[in-house]
Amino acid sequence: MSTLLLCVDKLEVVYQRAITAVQGITLSAREGQIVGVLGTNGAGKSTLLRAISGFHGIDDARVTEGSIVFKGRRIENSEPHAIAQTGIVLVPERDKVFPNLTVAENLAVPVAPKLAGSERRRRETQVMQFFPKLGALRNRTAGLLSGGERQMLAIATALVCRVELLLVDELSLGLAPVVVDDLMARLMQIKRELGITIVLVEQSAAVALAVADYSYVLENGRIVLDGDKARLASHADIQEFYLGNANGGQRRSYRDVKQYRRSRRWYG
Amino acid sequence: MQLAVNITVLAAIYALIACGYVLVYRVSRVLNLAHGELMMLGAYLLLMTATQFSSHWLAALTAAVLLSLSTGVLVYVFLMRKMTGEMVLAAVLTTVALGILLRGAMVLIWSAQQFYPAQPLQIANVAIALPGGARISLCAALLVLTTALVYGALLTFLRFGRWGVRMRAAGQNPLLAAQRGINLHAIYALAWGLSTLTGALAGMLIALDAGLNQTMAIIGLKAFPAALVGGLDSLAGALAGALIVAAAEILLINYVDPLLSEVVPFLVLIAMLIVRPWGLFGTREELDRV
């Protein structure tokens, strides 16, 4: 078994010293794994990613309990730039590129310490090979890119920073399924070639379950279910509430739909 | 012809000061209303170093420039850093308060007298005749040259320098910049340092040209409309704004009423705010983000 890269233990995050967003989150990612985090709106997925990648002064949020350990070092409540420099990079849900900078300038922004100029250029060309389309758009202002191109650029900029753990927030949000499939395929290729670890946060369970080696389900700020691909995919509750097909994948007639929803039965 | 020279010199003064407003605003969305005072402080620092290194004008100037750079950094580290995350108004009022504090302190330290830092440095401010019968003093010519150099350097830095690009990135989206490994505090401190440095340079050159007393901070405030007319987040805009404001001021003083000198920049400012509040080259969304 590969070594443990990220280990989140009993994490609790409180906003504005009053609002508890997530509680008792325990999660781990092994080197080279893809970890999926599923959940509906407001379940605490983005908060979890923000906590791992560091809070900013204006967020007025703190990790009040538990720990986040990355490569054996505790990083909870560190400054975001310090965390980014250790190799954890977040691709946020929105505002993921600098709209007034060109594609090339966006790629120049990330700070990668201990990376010499030549090494960095090599890295940039390597990243460009994953996304050949970006090469053609080098001098285009990032604000003028389409959603899919933006997502590519965001992932590309993340890779330039010598990333070891890539956190991706809602890769599929607002993109056409075709574009999502393409991006996913590229992400898998990147993962294989660079040997990075990925934490994938998704509302769209189908996307996440298809690629994740191990997944967690978040609800109301707590982890309610976790397991590997096979276990989750066959779990009845996941089938009904996240994938929308009960009765073993057969379509149900609306006449059979009960007036009330089956209550969820989580048992870890 | 002389009018054109006067406009150029005044525009250079305004532009050199205005780029300080733009630098800080662009990176941290804070309007630094203490800029005039910081600029005056730079001039007084030159006065101080001039008496220390008399006759070595280069040493004195370098020392004063370095001192003002560190002043700007210190202002950020000890004061403005505490205001990150507060309301924008609170941050702006903090700079106002800083300005008042500095003004009082400068009177206490250097008194309200008129000084001529050019004297201990033994710089003769000779007038140079230009073709066309106009004249320009040596220091004023130096000022125009400095402004051109500073703008050239800043534009190159922001356009091509790696840290310049990062500075622009931090101004657009501080959170994302931090997540890409940029130390925001370092960027803000750098912006404050550079802004104070350019302001102080303007202050020093004005002091060399025309002497130094407590009214200098007013010039700093009058340069602010130049920054806003061009668009608070655009350096090229500040240059254009400075030209417009300076031309309006010189021409109105010359042909209408000398008393207008104090208000012309603000008249231009009001006109601009009515027609195009985000300035000539500014980004339009700015208005809603403030």
Added chain:
Amino acid sequence: MSRQPRASGYFRTGYAQDLKLVQTRAERASLALLGAVLLAFPFLASPFLLDLANQVFLASIGALALMLLTGYAGQISLGHAGLMAAGAFTVGILFRETQAPFWITLPAAAAVGAVLGVVFGLPSLRLRGLYLAVSTLALHFLVVYLGGEYEAKRGFSTGILIDPPVLAGMAITSGHAWYGILGTAAVATLLLCLNLLRSGTGRAWAAVRANETVAAALGIGVAGHKLLAFVISSALTALAGALFAYHRGFVSVEAFSLFLSIQYVAMIIIGGMGSLLGAILGAVFVTLFPYGIEVALRALPGAQRYAGTLFAVNYAAFGFVMILFLVLEPLGLVGIWRRVQTYFLLWPFKHRPLAGRRR
């Protein structure tokens, strides 16, 4: 204006009770005591103290007007001194040119203020935040320039002298008479503000300040209410300027520098944003501050050295105190006052339940 109950619990059963100004017996008693002190003050105080009190009253009117605009309607103004100048110059010009008595000049000043309020307020329909502050700053310079122009063109280069107002055949010059007039004016302003704020207008302002789009969606005329805030605030400010002119007997542009505007903004910041009590506390603090500095300096050994540069010490100390408040106590004096009050009200407990967080 939602207010926290100051009784030991929440006993209100209707909206009328919610709007009542004086709520508990203890409040009524302390108000009566305050009234008695204010009435007795002129008979006990020295002329110097009386003059200080008059200055505080004047500053309170201006600060209340600014608080209405900035603290409640959320519109920033750095042009307060310009409006005061407008009021003062209206009095000065009318008196010089037409010998108009005060019962003409004061309403005229208020009217000029109201008109200027529209002028100052028009940019607020397009601009927000910093840009609005800057536009009011520019207008301040414009008004002061016009005043200076008048002085220069009419040959009053040092300022305009104004005779004291005549009421029932008597010229009002004594500190006691001024105490009565200015005190009444300040109390009247306070009552006006209180009543405005507990009416629909006040609630509309609060909505506009919180979020203009939402306010508009709720059917509040955003533009109209913004302008109204500017008009009322400016009229009150101009009135304060006019009273200032009569009180001083003298109008000159030097009195209305940018520093005065900053002082008024400092009053509402130091006092505490969004509170009328804060405006008054801030006015008291800022008005008495230079005198406090002077006393403190005299107590120091070797004070003579600073005698010539007193204004500079004043400036520096004022800036320093303002920074202290902004950085350490953004809620201002009212914040401190409320914390003390809450401490005693809640003792032995420390925190109020979260639901009733006071603004």
